[in-house]
Amino acid sequence: MKKIMTGNTAITHGVTLSRAEVIPAYPITPQTTIIEELSEMCADGRCKAKYIRVESEHSALACAAAASITGARVFTATSSQGLAYMHEMIHWTAGSRLPVVMVNANRAMGSPWSIWCDHNDSLSQRDTGWLQIYCESAQEALDTIIQAYRISETVLLPVMVLIDGFFLSHTSEPVDVPEQKIVDSFLPPYNPKYKLDTNDPHCFNMTADPSTFILFRHKAKNAMDEAREVVSQVDREFKAQFGRGYGVIDTMNCSDADVIIVTMGTAAGTAREVIEDYRKQGQKVGLCRLRMFRPFPSSELVNVLSGAKKIAVLDRNNSLGSGGIVAQEIKAAFYGKSEKPQLFEFVAGIAGRDITMGLIAEIIEHTLNNEKPVGESIWMGVQE
């Protein structure tokens, strides 16, 4: 039965259904209601986890990683400044090959202070060795948590589940909360091969000299490569069991499209409406929502986008001095390919600026009406 709930509440159901065992928690907007609600669920027994009120985000992830290596399934959540404060432990957790699942409710990085959504916080962590999966709906957020444990415990890399701050974290939608016994059959208890064990003592994360460090990194790289297929496989199995699947990229009307919009997160939901309108007018416009950003699904994207004449990349982020990050990665994916669509770069929705239907229509119009992109990325919504 469907219930109305926010994205953050949907995530707490995903965490509880996944039977997380240790939850170190530290508040930060707009993630906070996740850990507030989990604290209630732990207090009244709906969630059987040990809930630890740590004193910082750095400690939240340090605590989660240590609990994970002791054999527990762990969860934590953060946003923006908190994610940046965790940065050292984000690397550490991936280097330790621990299946930690963490939600980041996307929020702009200060300064100046902002609590509103963009993707610069999580994209700044793209080189740390975590998988990154960006969600569009509250339902997808719940489902992705359950999938994330299966994925991370298979490849032994941590998974970051991304939801747009406020647009998804605080917006209520109908969500189907699956039954515990079905989730249990999809997600077996975590039973790690390697853990801290007094009966079989080993030393984890000791110094690795140059001859061995590269082996650790190379194995992590192989695991990340393996994750490309594992994410798809887990999603297919999830769909078979629950009737919902999302893919590593989520496409709409792409097969015959002349123009494809590429974006991540909730902007895709708005784009869907606009694209339907354009289709009604006979314009061949499609949508490609990038759901899995790490590992980057280059071949899947090239497959889908090669057929279009033009693609319009809507980046809710910016790497100053380089451009929109998704656009840069897509350009890299097309390097050396003979068939390349024209790529138009747009930066929009920075720090909670609305991405409206009108704004997306403007992007489509610009892309339809220009043969080639002129100059660098176009920033939308900057007041004159």
Added chain:
Amino acid sequence: MKAKEFDKEYLYSGHGCCPGCGIPIIMRNVFHALGDQTIVATTASCFGTIAGVFPVSPLKLATYHTAFASTGAAASGIRAALDMKGDSKTTVLAISGDGGCFDIGIQSISGAAERNEDIIYLCYDNEAYMNTGIQRSSATPWGAWTTTTPPLNLKTQPKKDIMQIMAAHYIPYIATASIAYMDDLIRKIKKAKEIRGFKFIHIVSPCPVGWRFSSELSVRIARLAVQTNLFPLYEVEEGERYSLNEEPEKIPVEEYLKLQGRFAFLHKEDIEQVQKNVDREWKRLKLRIDQSSFSLT
């Protein structure tokens, strides 16, 4: 005197300590006092470095290295996971140096102490960042030379009073200990093992390289630190009940200072200043001990 032989070893030879280092003396005895059912959380430090290079470790205890600032948080996570598995017997031992405790790690140790996590936190204090080559920490004493407090700019602040900071958390048990008083050290570790909640043990760890003394003097210098009242041996229960474990001998601090090259730049009046500081600190401690013996019910 013959060194005590253990029936079981947890820190084997082949570790990377410098000759005369206090760490192996501390760890062999602490590990032996705690036994097999112990999990260690440690961090960037001399200990973290001497504990082997992959794939060989001299440690025979399950050990997890975390990043520098997070020993208290990592130990909390290990405890939580053990508790979830129904294992309340395994001791979680957090180990850091003074940098990882007094400085960069103070947030996570304070957080873990405030939550009264059931762990033992052992700070071996060699009074500077020795692993990176003798840089000043907030545990470095007044007047000491380090590579970042050179002779023309010696440390002009007193050593941070970590025991008072930990006492202010009102945790079940905190204690100082010394490698020159091994029976006392082992007793404190065994006592900490039996107490539930957060335990903090502060052990001074002489460093021949950083303190500039000949390596055979480590235990003698550790003993002089206690005998001169620079490092009194005491315990505090619940942040309130103070007890002194070793009566002072009131040996002048100069006897301690003159053995160490790091204090070679001090003038006569500086040494008098150190003596005054030590006397004042001792009076403060004595007051707490005397007060706690009758004022609390």
